[in-house]
Amino acid sequence: MSYFEIIGGRKLNGEIEVKGxxxxxxxxxxxxxxxxxKWTITNLPQIEDISRILEMVEDLGAEAKRSxxxxxxxxxxxxxxxxxxxxxxKLRASIILAGPVLARTGKVSMPYPGGCVIGKRPIDLxxxxxxxxxxxxxxxxxxxxxxxxxxxxxxxxxxxxxVTGTEAMMIxxxxxxxxxxxxxxxxxxxxPALAEFLNRSGSKISGAGxxxxxxxxxxxxxxxxxxxxxxxIETGTFVILAALCGGKIKIKNCxxxxxxxxxxxxxxxxxxxxxENNELVVWGAEKINPVNVSTHEYPGFxxxxxPPFTLLMTRARGTSQIHDPIFEGRLxxxxxxxxxxxxxxxxxxxxxxxxGPTKLRGRKIASPDLRAGITLLLSGLIAKGKTTVENIYxxxxxYERIExxxxxxxxxxxRIEK
Ligand code: EPZ
Numbered sequence: 001m002s003y004f005e006i007i008g009g010r011k012l013n014g015e016i017e018v019k020g021x022x023x024x025x026x027x028x029x030x031x032x033x034x035x036x037x038k039w040t041i042t043n044l045p046q047i048e049d050i051s052r053i054l055e056m057v058e059d060l061g062a063e064a065k066r067s068x069x070x071x072x073x074x075x076x077x078x079x080x081x082x083x084x085x086x087x088x089x090k091l092r093a094s095i096i097l098a099g100p101v102l103a104r105t106g107k108v109s110m111p112y113p114g115g116c117v118i119g120k121r122p123i124d125l126x127x128x129x130x131x132x133x134x135x136x137x138x139x140x141x142x143x144x145x146x147x148x149x150x151x152x153x154x155x156x157x158x159x160x161x162x163v164t165g166t167e168a169m170m171i172x173x174x175x176x177x178x179x180x181x182x183x184x185x186x187x188x189x190x191x192p193a194l195a196e197f198l199n200r201s202g203s204k205i206s207g208a209g210x211x212x213x214x215x216x217x218x219x220x221x222x223x224x225x226x227x228x229x230x231x232x233i234e235t236g237t238f239v240i241l242a243a244l245c246g247g248k249i250k251i252k253n254c255x256x257x258x259x260x261x262x263x264x265x266x267x268x269x270x271x272x273x274x275x276e277n278n279e280l281v282v283w284g285a286e287k288i289n290p291v292n293v294s295t296h297e298y299p300g301f302x303x304x305x306x307p308p309f310t311l312l313m314t315r316a317r318g319t320s321q322i323h324d325p326i327f328e329g330r331l332x333x334x335x336x337x338x339x340x341x342x343x344x345x346x347x348x349x350x351x352x353x354x355x356g357p358t359k360l361r362g363r364k365i366a367s368p369d370l371r372a373g374i375t376l377l378l379s380g381l382i383a384k385g386k387t388t389v390e391n392i393y394x395x396x397x398x399y400e401r402i403e404x405x406x407x408x409x410x411x412x413x414x415r416i417e418k
Pocket of ligand 1: 022023093123124161164303327370
């Protein structure tokens with residue numbers, strides 16, 4: 001298994017480009033299965049999660065021609081209705097394939113989807129939504145199957161806001177008979193981006209990006225083109241990188257409008273930041289103020305940016321409270337930061353108190369999940385001495401060739417292949 005070896009303490013300077021959003025690209029690839037025609041997706045990030053979902057659509061019978069940051073997908077026929085056991089177990093987003101396969105073949109079966117170990121991650125809202133659209137749900141051990149001769153439009157109220165749940169229902173409803181209304185829908189930027197794409201291919205979706213989405217089912221989805229929006233989580237992660245390790249870093253190809261709540265808190269922390277169109281310039285912060293944050297669905301502070309923000313707070317002069325109500329396992333990585341010298345008390349699974357400033361010491365650590373993983377990598381960049389980060393598949397799932405991009409800024413980081 002490969003690992004990263006990092007020598008901390010280097011000042012970083014220069015420019016770094018944000019790649020296409022993982023969580024938008026996964027849904028775009030899945031949506032391509034709705035059509036028999038060709039879909040071209042550009043600004044596709046070259047990351048492990050995208051490789052896995054492309055393997056899954058190929059396994060189902062679609063053709064996927066990939067060249068660097070572009071893929072052409074054509075699903076003339078869907079050969080199977082059972083998703084690959086091995087791959088679905090690795091990727092929570094595999095559940096997004098259920099709707100298109102169900103719509104094309106009348107049935108679909110898959111194991112309980114895997115992915116980041118950040119909490120329970122139930123799928124009840126997906127299953128309830130599919131049932132409302134006329135699907136029968138069957139469970140056998142840890143597998144479930146859905147079947148429906150015909151999918152019909154439905155009124156679906158989400159008792160809890162769910163990003164992938166909203167997207168899954170939207171993708172399925174575009175080919176269901178009649179109108180679907182999704183209420184208390186998620187509003188993350190990936191959702192209107194997906195709706196725009198689907199509409200260009202013949203769907204009739206309105207209201208995406210608001211809590212009520214209306215979808216009029218159509219008989220046929222055509223071909224299409226989509227440029228993936230910039231990854232807002234990568235953008236925010238690079239802002240923290242610059243605050244901790246700059247120098248001065250210019251973050252290119254981003255959309256600051258997608259991380260307003262995060263940027264407001266970064267400014268409260270005293271980080272100097274300048275914005276111009278789709279670029280952010282961030283300076284290393286000498287003095288960081290403590291800030292209390294609570295994560296929230298969009299447009300609030302993204303839970304995926306909580307781990308790097310918590311790391312930033314270990315450098316703040318004073319106490320900050322971090323509240324992450326969305327998943328119950330998202331603060332567990334703070335134990336690893338403590339083993340490096342941080343002073344973080346976990347009050348309950350959703351609340352942590354960070355006492356700063358503390359200095360971190362390098363050591364051997366392993367990344368538990370994607371966003372905690374990149375945070376541990378950042379902690380290695382500011383720690384004294386050598387840090388070894390293992391289990392880096394978790395980081396490669398969401399960040400394209402991260403060590404090469406950090407080396408260009410002056411970081412001392414190496415990928416060691418074992
Ligand atoms: C998406 O996960 C993202 N993943 C996550 O990013 C992100 O952390 C999360 O949204 C919140 O922003 C993808 O888009 C692939 P949810 P998702 O359904 O859609 C509960 C990353 O690192 N819930 O919005 O799976 C759930 O337990 C990943 O890129 C149910 O109770 O999250 C949670 O408490 C990690 N039943 C809440 O809803 C359900 O059926 C929100 O989860 C579904 C969800």
